[in-house]
Amino acid sequence: MSTLSEDERDIVALAGEFVDERVRPRVRDYESVDKYPAEFIEEMKKMGFFGLLAPAEHGGADVSAACFARVTEELARGWMSLAGAIGGHSVITYLIRAFGTPDQRERYLPPMADGTLRATMALTEPGGGSDLQAMRTHAVADGDDLLITGSKTWISNARHSGLIGLLCVTDQDARPAHQGMSVLLVEPGEGLHISKNLPKLGYRGVEACELVFDRMRVPASAVLGGAPNEGWAQMMRGLEVGRIQVAARAVGVAQAALDDAVTYAQERESFGKPIWKHQSVGNLLADMATKVQAARLLTEDAARRLDEGVRADMEAGMAKLFASEAAMQVALDAMRVHGGYGFSKEFEVERYFRDAPLMILGEGTNEIQRNVIAAQLIARNPIN
Ligand SMILES: Cc1cc2nc3c(=O)[nH]c(=O)nc-3n(C[C@H](O)[C@H](O)[C@H](O)COP(=O)(O)OP(=O)(O)OC[C@H]3O[C@@H](n4cnc5c(N)ncnc54)[C@H](O)[C@@H]3O)c2cc1C
Numbered sequence: 001m002s003t004l005s006e007d008e009r010d011i012v013a014l015a016g017e018f019v020d021e022r023v024r025p026r027v028r029d030y031e032s033v034d035k036y037p038a039e040f041i042e043e044m045k046k047m048g049f050f051g052l053l054a055p056a057e058h059g060g061a062d063v064s065a066a067c068f069a070r071v072t073e074e075l076a077r078g079w080m081s082l083a084g085a086i087g088g089h090s091v092i093t094y095l096i097r098a099f100g101t102p103d104q105r106e107r108y109l110p111p112m113a114d115g116t117l118r119a120t121m122a123l124t125e126p127g128g129g130s131d132l133q134a135m136r137t138h139a140v141a142d143g144d145d146l147l148i149t150g151s152k153t154w155i156s157n158a159r160h161s162g163l164i165g166l167l168c169v170t171d172q173d174a175r176p177a178h179q180g181m182s183v184l185l186v187e188p189g190e191g192l193h194i195s196k197n198l199p200k201l202g203y204r205g206v207e208a209c210e211l212v213f214d215r216m217r218v219p220a221s222a223v224l225g226g227a228p229n230e231g232w233a234q235m236m237r238g239l240e241v242g243r244i245q246v247a248a249r250a251v252g253v254a255q256a257a258l259d260d261a262v263t264y265a266q267e268r269e270s271f272g273k274p275i276w277k278h279q280s281v282g283n284l285l286a287d288m289a290t291k292v293q294a295a296r297l298l299t300e301d302a303a304r305r306l307d308e309g310v311r312a313d314m315e316a317g318m319a320k321l322f323a324s325e326a327a328m329q330v331a332l333d334a335m336r337v338h339g340g341y342g343f344s345k346e347f348e349v350e351r352y353f354r355d356a357p358l359m360i361l362g363e364g365t366n367e368i369q370r371n372v373i374a375a376q377l378i379a380r381n382p383i384n
Pocket of ligand 1: 088120121127128130131153154155156200203358362365366367368
């Protein structure tokens with residue numbers, strides 16, 4: 001927090017107030033019935049949360065990745081789904097900002113900054129999300145256009161997005177396959193079918209859907225940056241932002257679980273004293289607090305590296321791996337502290353426990369993060 005500018009600290013504080021005053025008192029009204037949180041999203045637009053990573057010249061807040069992570073954490077402390085609503089959107093903002101043509105930047109960044117245009121990213125396919133190089137969705141030239149065929153699944157915020165950052169194959173003969181991939185900036189229209197919302201354990205309120213592209217026609221100018229077959233490297237850079245965002249979501253969920261456990265452990269008594277005074281419960285709280293802080297610092301470290309403009313895939317992977325596993329454990333331990341009430345819908349703890357696993361699976365599973373970390377570890381420390 002100390003490394004943020006004064007303006008950035010104000011933005012984080014604004015997110016915290018929004019969560020405490022608006023979100024936490026009402027989250028159950030939406031979450032329990034899986035209702036889209038339209039009013040929260042509108043408020044988030046007004047507060048500029050969809051434009052955190054957009055450049056100031058295009059109306060964005062243009063904050064550091066470290067500030068973006070802290071705002072994400074605050075939103076997730078209230079409800080992880082709200083942090084998810086700015087997740088893919090912010091990755092695509094970052095990609096257009098970093099790699100977009102002047103026309104793409106002019107067309108998309110201003111409405112993305114104020115949230116009137118929301119974006120999602122589409123990588124995962126029904127046949128697999130980890131092995132992205134085996135993806136089948138492809139686009140072929142047809143005159144001045146491209147025709148897209150294939151399907152993507154688990155695409156968050158699909159119905160509410162006016163722009164899809166689609167990773168697909170544009171050169172089917174390229175070997176290795178990643179050299180023949182592009183990111184297409186696709187505006188939903190004829191030829192795109194969006195399935196009904198996929199039912200899920202947590203991360204409720206915001207939808208995840210399957211997208212089917214049936215020879216969907218887009219102009220060749222939809223290729224991010226204008227030149228095809230650059231998409232893999234572009235998206236890998238975007239995923240550094242995405243993984244820092246997922247790590248920050250995990251920190252927020254873990255912090256919420258810790259806060260609730262600390263409160264409950266002082267209110268609840270057994271054997272004539274508050275339960276935190278039983279050493280087993282006190283130790284649980286101590287370990288939970290330590291994990292949350294370690295996860296936050298790893299996330300901040302990865303974000304700082306991104307802000308310095310250097311490769312951050314190992315650090316983002318470490319943050320995402322550690323923070324998500326910590327969030328799952330802290331959510332479970334918060335349930336232990338609450339005893340039987342932790343299992344009850346009367347308390348928020350069961351929601352943290354349902355939301356935490358997504359951070360283990362999403363934005364590349366933790367097994368994939370370990371592969372990324374190990375590969376970078378060796379690449380940065382070769383013995384010859
Ligand atoms: C609620 C939700 C929202 C999502 N939102 C989006 C979104 O907006 N956009 C998007 O593109 N995707 C999204 N996803 C998809 C998510 O990123 C994928 O589910 C994830 O990447 C894993 O892919 P998979 O489900 O196909 O699992 P698989 O790739 O089939 O993996 C299955 C298992 O095998 C393991 N595994 C696979 N390969 C390896 C390997 N090489 N080494 C070690 N272990 C391996 C995995 O770790 C996992 O344990 C979302 C998913 C969910 C559940």
